[in-house]
Amino acid sequence: MLDALVIAPHPDDAELGMGGAILKMQAAGLQVGVLDLTSGEPTPHGTPELRQRETAAASKILGLQWRENLGLPNRSLEPTLENRAKLAAVFRQTRPKWLFAPFWVDAHPDHTAATKLVDDARFWSKLTKTDMPGEPFHPQRIYNYYCVHLKMTLQPAFVLDISAEWETKFASIKAYESQFITGRDGSFLEKLRDEASYWGKTIGTAYGEPFNCREPLGLGTLTGLV
Template identity: 75%
Template sequence: MLDLLVVAPHPDDAELGMGGAIVKFIAEGRKVGVLDLTNGEPTPHGSVQIRARETAAASKILGLTWRENLGLPNRSLEDTLENRAKLAEVFRRTRPRWLFAPYWVDAHPDHLAATQLVEAARFWSKLTKSELAGDPFHPERIFNYYCVHLKMVPQPAFVLDITAEWDQKIAAIRAYESQFITGRPTEPPAFLDQLRDEAAFWGKSIGRPYGEPFTCREPIGLKSLMGLV
């Protein structure tokens, strides 16, 4: 059973969007899992075997003890009835209190489909009198992380301070060498430099060195203001 389940369209999306948050939540003692919907291949410098090794290395850096791949097709991910059932059964099996999915506006069709799939499967997961395996279960809330392919400035619901977790996040991203190092331009600002600058931008917005933005379609309730930066 998990406290949080991060659903990612491809291996590396969870690290890019909320690698710092994953490290923080694990350090707080929460049971965190990542479900990659596809293997992310083909890509120019990767392969199924390479991506599997990179994902294992990144998971170790983050401290993850639960990570699975749903085996859906890359580049043609869809919110089909069959895929809803597969994902809903994962929710029933892992029973996470909170789900994390990509932001619902993006240029990448797989990212859009992933969020639609998470929202539909969350609803399906609670249904009684169904053919789904496992007992009905309804995750309390979906939060959305930003890993987008649009040049946009998000308007997040909150920004998480990941200053202490930044080194682990960037190390996990570096583990995906085939995606972010091999064949990438090296003149500054390189891709990894841009990630640092983006995290610094969000950190500045809350008066901290580094941050990660999140949003939610529903209002976010607080028990107190003690957790605010």
């Protein structure tokens, strides 16, 4: 039983897009899980075995208690009926109140396919008279994190203060050495810090993470606003 489930097209997308939010939710006592849809391989410097070790290391840094992989194909991820049923079954079994999916506009086909798949599986999760395992369940909200390969000016619905969580998030990203350190000059990690600093500046904090949502955001109180 999860409070929040982060759906990532590849291992490392959850850390890049919302590692700070994962840490913040867990610190608040919420049960948070990550579901990687694919292995993320092949990549120039990775292997399936190496990516598994890196994912385990990143998960340990974040303190995740629940992380699984749906085993769908990297580079050819599609929102098919079969994949929709597989993902809906996870929703029915883990019953998260909130889902987190990639932003719906991106240059990476796996990312846009993942978001479409989450939207469709959320609807299917509530169906009755089906052979999917678990009882019908409908997650309350889908929030969208940014991990985009498209050069665009973002207009998020809200920015989360992750100043206290930044260094741990950054360490979880660096755990994916084959992706962000091997064969790179270090500028990628510097840009990540710059981006987090920029989003923090927009809300008057040191570091921030932007999020979006297709549905209106409802507030029960204003005391959580920065």
